[in-house]
Amino acid sequence: MDSLLHLCGVVFDVVLAPLGHDRPEFDMLAWPVIAGVVALLVYKRVSNQKGIARAKNRIQVHLLEVVLYRDDLFAVLVATAKALGQNFLYLAYNIVPMLVMFAPITLVLVQLVAHYAYRPLEPGEPVLVQVELADSARSRAREIQLELPDGVTLDAPPVRTTDGRAAYRVVATEGDHVLRFTLGGEVQDKALAVGGENRKVPVLRGHGLDAVLYPGERALPSDSAFQTIKVSWEERGLGPFPSGEAGILVWFFVFSLAAGFLLKDRFGVTL
Amino acid sequence: MFAYIGPGAGFAFAGSLLVLVAAFALALGTILLWPISFAWKTIKVGNPFKNASARRVVVIGCDGMDPGMTARLLQQGKLPNLRKLMDKGAFRPLDTSNPSMSPVAWSTFATGVDPSRHGIFDFITRDPCTCAPMLSSTDIGQAKRVVNIGKYIVPLEKPKIRLLQKSQHFWKLLGEKHIFSIIQRVPITFPPVPFRGLLLSGMCVPDLRGSQGTFSFFSTRNDDGVPAFTGGEQTILRPKGNTIRSRIVGPDNGMVKGGGRMTLPFTLTIADDKKSVRLQVDGADPIDLFPQVYSPWITLSFSAGLGVEVKGIARFYVVSIEPHVNLYMTPIHIDPENPAMPISHPEVYAVYLAKKLGPYATLGLAEDTWALNERVIDEKAFFAQAMDICDEREGMLWDALEHVREGLVTTVFDTTDRVSHMFYRYLDPTHPANRDKPTEGELRDAIERVYIHMDGVIGKVMAKLGDDPRSVLMVISDHGFTNFRRGVNLNTWLKQEGYLHLKDDAELSGDWFEKVDWSRTRAFSLGLTGMFINRKGRERSGIVAEGEEYRALVREIKGKLEALEDPETGARAIRRVEIAMAAFDGPYRIDAPDLLIGYEGGYRNSWECATGSVTRTVFCDNTKSWSGDHCVDPTIVPGILFSSRPLVTEHPKLVDIPFTIMRLFGQAPPKYMQGGMILAEGAQDAPVKGFFDLRRLEQSGCAPGALAVLDEVSHGVA
Numbered sequence: 001m002d003s004l005l006h007l008c009g010v011v012f013d014v015v016l017a018p019l020g021h022d023r024p025e026f027d028m029l030a031w032p033v034i035a036g037v038v039a040l041l042v043y044k045r046v047s048n049q050k051g052i053a054r055a056k057n058r059i060q061v062h063l064l065e066v067v068l069y070r071d072d073l074f075a076v077l078v079a080t081a082k083a084l085g086q087n088f089l090y091l092a093y094n095i096v097p098m099l100v101m102f103a104p105i106t107l108v109l110v111q112l113v114a115h116y117a118y119r120p121l122e123p124g125e126p127v128l129v130q131v132e133l134a135d136s137a138r139s140r141a142r143e144i145q146l147e148l149p150d151g152v153t154l155d156a157p158p159v160r161t162t163d164g165r166a167a168y169r170v171v172a173t174e175g176d177h178v179l180r181f182t183l184g185g186e187v188q189d190k191a192l193a194v195g196g197e198n199r200k201v202p203v204l205r206g207h208g209l210d211a212v213l214y215p216g217e218r219a220l221p222s223d224s225a226f227q228t229i230k231v232s233w234e235e236r237g238l239g240p241f242p243s244g245e246a247g248i249l250v251w252f253f254v255f256s257l258a259a260g261f262l263l264k265d266r267f268g269v270t271l
Numbered sequence: 272m273f274a275y276i277g278p279g280a281g282f283a284f285a286g287s288l289l290v291l292v293a294a295f296a297l298a299l300g301t302i303l304l305w306p307i308s309f310a311w312k313t314i315k316v317g318n319p320f321k322n323a324s325a326r327r328v329v330v331i332g333c334d335g336m337d338p339g340m341t342a343r344l345l346q347q348g349k350l351p352n353l354r355k356l357m358d359k360g361a362f363r364p365l366d367t368s369n370p371s372m373s374p375v376a377w378s379t380f381a382t383g384v385d386p387s388r389h390g391i392f393d394f395i396t397r398d399p400c401t402c403a404p405m406l407s408s409t410d411i412g413q414a415k416r417v418v419n420i421g422k423y424i425v426p427l428e429k430p431k432i433r434l435l436q437k438s439q440h441f442w443k444l445l446g447e448k449h450i451f452s453i454i455q456r457v458p459i460t461f462p463p464v465p466f467r468g469l470l471l472s473g474m475c476v477p478d479l480r481g482s483q484g485t486f487s488f489f490s491t492r493n494d495d496g497v498p499a500f501t502g503g504e505q506t507i508l509r510p511k512g513n514t515i516r517s518r519i520v521g522p523d524n525g526m527v528k529g530g531g532r533m534t535l536p537f538t539l540t541i542a543d544d545k546k547s548v549r550l551q552v553d554g555a556d557p558i559d560l561f562p563q564v565y566s567p568w569i570t571l572s573f574s575a576g577l578g579v580e581v582k583g584i585a586r587f588y589v590v591s592i593e594p595h596v597n598l599y600m601t602p603i604h605i606d607p608e609n610p611a612m613p614i615s616h617p618e619v620y621a622v623y624l625a626k627k628l629g630p631y632a633t634l635g636l637a638e639d640t641w642a643l644n645e646r647v648i649d650e651k652a653f654f655a656q657a658m659d660i661c662d663e664r665e666g667m668l669w670d671a672l673e674h675v676r677e678g679l680v681t682t683v684f685d686t687t688d689r690v691s692h693m694f695y696r697y698l699d700p701t702h703p704a705n706r707d708k709p710t711e712g713e714l715r716d717a718i719e720r721v722y723i724h725m726d727g728v729i730g731k732v733m734a735k736l737g738d739d740p741r742s743v744l745m746v747i748s749d750h751g752f753t754n755f756r757r758g759v760n761l762n763t764w765l766k767q768e769g770y771l772h773l774k775d776d777a778e779l780s781g782d783w784f785e786k787v788d789w790s791r792t793r794a795f796s797l798g799l800t801g802m803f804i805n806r807k808g809r810e811r812s813g814i815v816a817e818g819e820e821y822r823a824l825v826r827e828i829k830g831k832l833e834a835l836e837d838p839e840t841g842a843r844a845i846r847r848v849e850i851a852m853a854a855f856d857g858p859y860r861i862d863a864p865d866l867l868i869g870y871e872g873g874y875r876n877s878w879e880c881a882t883g884s885v886t887r888t889v890f891c892d893n894t895k896s897w898s899g900d901h902c903v904d905p906t907i908v909p910g911i912l913f914s915s916r917p918l919v920t921e922h923p924k925l926v927d928i929p930f931t932i933m934r935l936f937g938q939a940p941p942k943y944m945q946g947g948m949i950l951a952e953g954a955q956d957a958p959v960k961g962f963f964d965l966r967r968l969e970q971s972g973c974a975p976g977a978l979a980v981l982d983e984v985s986h987g988v989a
Contacts, residue, residue: 057626064623066297068469069674071451073305080298087294 002211002219009215012111013200021198024116028241031108032252036259037267039101043260044269047097053270055090059083106212109252114216117245118201118233120193123174126155128232129190131166131181137225138164140183147180152192164227183225190229191217204230312449319449320677322937324952326741329672329732330681330928332380332457333725334373335688335901337751338364338911339968344722352730353913356744360916361960364909364967366924367750369849370800370867371905373474373688374408376749376925377458382438383929383944387857390437391459392864393798394475400811402784404797404883406483408435408459408475411612413525422528423577432462432612437859438943441929442468442679450936451678453671456664458683458749461635463616470616471624471667473683474635479573479583479603479611480522480532484634486642487600489517489539503641508539508596515539515596519552521573521603522581522611533573533581545592560589560598565655568630571603582606584630588652599648601656604633624667631663638689644895650714653693658724661686665728672735679932684728690721691752695899699754703892729913736915743935743950747928748910755893755900757837758877759844761796761868764889768831770794773885780885787885790814794828794865797883799876799902801864802828809861825850825865832868837890844874844890846904869904876902916950918959923949 019026065079121127131144141160148154151173160166170179174195181188193201202216206228211219220226235244242251264271312319320326344350345357353362368376368386370393378391386392396407410433414426436459442452446467454460458474478484486503493507508515516538524530540549542559551557554572566587573581583603590597605611607625614633615621625631637660643653661684668682694717696702700710714720729746736742762780765771772791773780780786784795789805789812796802804824807813815821829848837844851863868876878895879886901908912923920927930946933939940946 061623061627063293063297064619064626065674066294066301068617068620068623070301070304071308071449071467072674072676073302075674076298076301076305080294083294 005211005215005219008107009111012107012115012215016111016115021115021200024238024241027112027116028238028248028251029255031112032255033259035105035108035252036256037263038104039097039256040260040264040267040269042101043097043271044267046100048093049270052090052093055086055093056270058086059090062086105256109249110213110215112252113245113248114202114214115200116238117235117243117248118203119198119236120196120201121172121233123195124171125194125234126169126171127192127234129168129170129179129192130228130230130232131168132227132230133164133166133183134225134227135164137183140164140225141166143183145182147182149177149179151175151194152177152179179229181226181229186225188220188224188226188229189217190231192231198236201231201233203233204228316448320937323741323935324937325743325935326677327675327736327739328679328743328745328932328935329736330679330932331668331729331732331744331746332377332681332683333687333746333748333911334458334683334685335691335750335752336722336725336746336748336911337691338909339751340691340718340722341911342962342965342968344719344726345962349719349723350726352726352733353746356729356733356746356913356915357961360914361918362911362913363918363921363923363959363963364751365747365912365928366922367905367908367910368925369854369869369905371750371901371903371908372799373749374459376910377474377683378408378436379926380747380749380928381440381442381457381459382436383441383926383940383946384438385855385857385926385945387851387855387860387863388438388943388945390435390859390862392862392867393801395798396801396862396864397797397803399809402787402789402795402797402810402812402883404783406435406475409433409461409477410435411477411481419528420577423526424528425526425577430612434459434462434464440464440466441933441940441944442466442470442681444933444941445679445936445938448936448938450938451675453675453678453680455667455671455680455682456685457681458635462613465616468616468678469620469671471621472614472633472635474685476605476614476633476635477612478634479571479581479605480520482602484602484636484639484641486602486639486647487519488642488647489598489600490595491515492595492597503645503647508598510541510596513541513543515541519571519585519600519603521571521583524573524575526575526577526579530575533575535571535573539596539598541592541596548589548592548596548598550587558587560587562589562592563652564589565652565659568604570606570630581611582609583611584633586656588648588656590648590652599642599652601639601642602634604637607631607633624670627670628663628666631667632660636685636689638685640689640693640897643693644897646896650694650712650717650896654690654714654717657686657689657721661721661724668728668732669735672732679936684725686721687725687748690717691899693896693898694718695752695754696896698899699756702754702898703756703894704896704898706894708896733915742915744913744915745928746911746913747925749925750901750905750910751908752899752901753872753903753907755875755898756873757839757844757875758880758891758893759835759870759874760877760880760884760886760889760891761802761832762880762883762885763887764832764835765794765796765802766885767889770828771885778885779887780883782879782882782884784883787883793824795883796868796876796880798864799881800868800870802866802868804865806865825852828866832866835889837874839890842871842873844871845869846871846907869906870902872903872907874903875900914950918949919951920947920949921959921963 062079062083066076069075141164144166155171156169158168172194177192179190204214205217207220207222237243368379374391375386378389382389395404398405412431414428414430416427418425443466452468454470456473461472461476463470463472489506489508491508518534518536521533524533537552547559547561549557549559568584571583584606585603586601588599607621610621638657642648671680696704697715770793772788773786774788777786792805793815794804804815805813807816832845832848835844847869849867851860927946927949930940930944931949934948
């Protein structure tokens with residue numbers, strides 16, 4: 001799994017940011033459209049198009065019934081209930097294509113977030129690095145050791161909690177540094193990007209779903225005492241586009257949706 | 272996390288959310304407004320059904336259903352449901368309007384007044400300025416406010432479409448009293464007039480090209496030089512191997528200066544085994560067509576430019592594949608799901624019906640009688656088309672009955688009329704139309720089959736209404752039917768008698784008075800029963816002065832016409848000629864044809880006369896499939912009335928129906944309405960029940976075939 005994710009990351013490192021990380025326009029415009037088109041093709045292939053068309057048609061019929069027979073309260077209530085019933089059927093028809101599209105779309109989105117949501121630190125800018133231990137090592141937060149590379153210093157004494165968390169406030173000089181955490185015999189690294197041009201900044205190292213959602217570094221081993229190691233990067237501005245993790249998600253969601261709706265007739269898809 | 276689900280969920284989410292919001296907003300709005308609306312209704316009209324003797328009235332219109340034919344089939348036990356209805360209430364001939372034709376009669380039904388008050392005397396009338404023909408019911412204009420952008424003309428408003436029918440529909444009056452109505456396909460309701468209820472327009476709705484129905488015929492047979500069909504358009508197909516490319520001709524492109532007609536490319540691919548062709552219309556899914564089988568309705572999208580599309584629907588019918596590919600396409604109907612013109616009130620009603628029931632025929636004269644007249648399609652194809660349209664109408668009726676628990680439902684079925692027109696020849700073995708056509712075959716009883724089918728429809732309506740004493744069912748027709756053996760060209764007669772003159776002393780004239788010399792012409796005939804006097808002050812080139820000159824002329828022509836004999840049979844062709852100014856007293860009699868020709872059974876204005884031509888002879892045989900008609904003296908062709916309640920008169924009239932319906936709902940009909948109450952409101956005032964004395968029909972002088980039928984009937988039904 002880790003290798004697959006890593007390979008995926010390598011591929012996206014090649015295809016993303018063709019204009020450089022300071023020019024997000026291409027990725028922010030092209031990828032939602034590509035995703036919308038792929039979604040349409042998948043939708044056409046795996047969904048019950050006739051069923052969806054039928055359900056949509058019925059919904060429209062019942063909504064029109066509400067308009068046409070508005071003086072008849074009983075008819076309005078019956079038509080509303082029927083419209084809602086058909087709406088549930090419509091949602092049910094969407095489950096299969098939704099499941100099929102979930103994985104590829106997620107892969108694209110997390111890469112966009114990794115490349116564009118955050119900026120590297122300014123030299124001398126303090127940042128919080130948080131460590132969360134796995135359940136099996138919750139009580140050992142005091143044993144975590146942080147080895148600071150040259151150019152990185154602690155800005156404040158570390159804070160450790162009894163529920164297995166530790167936080168370090170660090171400052172660094174320009175460069176790509178590696179923070180090394182040790183617990184017992186296990187050693188794990190976390191990248192720290194400082195200064196220079198915008199580039200991919202890995203937010204979090206974890207395993208399982210975290211490894212999928214936060215690409216950029218090798219996943220933690222599944223038996224690691226560390227649950228996650230996270231750097232609280234600052235969000236970066238993206239010019240005319242909404243910024244940050246939420247901004248990119250919303251933009252992608254809306255723009256891919258719009259592309260899908262605009263192109264659905266051309267692809268002969270009923271949504 | 273959920274946001275990562277992306278557009279897949281987005282499509283569903285956006286769609287569903289929209290539905291949820293719309294449904295809740297609509298329902299909430301309706302529920303919140305309902306008490307206000309109810310209170311307003313109560314304050315304004317109280318309980319609209321307070322004095323009603325019926326809460327629901329259902330009128331099934333069977334256009335052209337003839338009392339003689341109905342009586343015969345009743346006697347033979349072939350109409351069990353109508354028999355049941357008759358036994359419960361009554362069956363009587365229903366006196367029709369004068370002239371006895373659908374636009375006139377249904378206008379009388381809709382308004383409760385005669386033609387001199389609703390202004391409709393025929394399908395067409397003449398423009399008094401030019402004597403050119405114009406639809407008597409509708410004026411379709413252009414949008415006046417436009418913006419010119421390069422070659423484009425962008426309208427800023429909808430084209431003006433005006434209903435020329437005068438007076439007002441009785442369902443509008445019911446609506447004002449908060450009595451809801453659904454009116455489906457009643458003729459002369461285009462454009463629809465807003466009222467409290469739903470209406471789907473009927474006869475006179477044009478096709479997408481603006482005509483009253485132009486079919487298309489595509490053929491690989493090269494008939495260059497052969498005149499085009501009447502009522503249709505022929506395109507010669509030029510195959511390349513098994514592939515044929517051609518174009519469907521659509522409506523005028525009003526958005527482009529000098530744009531001409533919009534066209535839509537299509538490809539026909541003949542299957543290797545020559546047993547089917549694949550039709551690929553631009554923008555539509557391909558469909559395999561098999562000989563003698565109709566395609567479903569296919570949406571035709573014509574691009575007008577600037578992203579504007581005009582949509583119509585049509586059905587295709589492969590007449591043959593070998594030796595020649597012959598493909599018939601119905602007229603392009605206005606697409607009810609995307610209507611290019613308003614064909615319903617409210618406009619979404621047509622859309623609703625299309626979404627619920629599927630695409631349906633919207634053209635006023637939906638059954639393509641001209642295609643059969645011209646033998647582009649055969650009787651089997653015509654009959655199948657007519658019955659399909661009947662089925663569509665049935666679906667609409669069931670939907671209406673499902674929704675109206677209190678109020679009025681009126682649905683008009685045209686199939687009875689169209690099939691009677693086109694298959695009447697089978698009732699008369701000596702009919703001239705039989706000369707070049709088979710007189711035997713599976714459709715020789717087509718008229719009977721349609722009557723039986725309609726009886727089945729009535730049976731289903733009765734089952735849906737149950738024994739509800741508050742529901743009244745009426746089955747009516749606007750007129751009956753008689754033979755049409757001989758055509759009479761009154762323009763030729765007028766010329767022979769010196770009332771009509773042609774320029775340069777020409778002997779003949781083409782359509783629409785092509786060579787008529789208006790400076791010398793005193794009278795002319797246009798349409799199916801009307802003769803106009805070229806009156807000074809009314810017609811632009813009028814030469815007949817009002818007063819004694821006018822009166823003397825109409826009397827003179829009336830006298831001569833009533834004595835007119837068919838030289839071939841020696842029989843009188845015309846039973847009675849009505850002088851409009853004497854027969855009517857309404858405000859629009861001035862626009863009426865001055866003389867209304869009441870033909871004897873078997874005669875009618877010839878096809879050429881109807882279009883303003885002058886031919887060599889006054890009389891000619893009618894050899895077209897259109898072999899039955901009703902544009903004769905109205906006493907010959909009464910309609911029918913079946914009612915679930917007994918009557919109070921032996922002689923109900925069509926004009927009584929709206930009056931009666933208003934009374935059934937406890938509403939006082941307005942004083943201008945000319946009818947009376949004909950249904951019993953209590954058992955004590957119901958002397959007229961069951962069947963009627965058939966001698967009434969014998970006196971009407973029907974066609975020989977029908978008379979034989981009556982002989983048979985008069986010894987049977989009692």
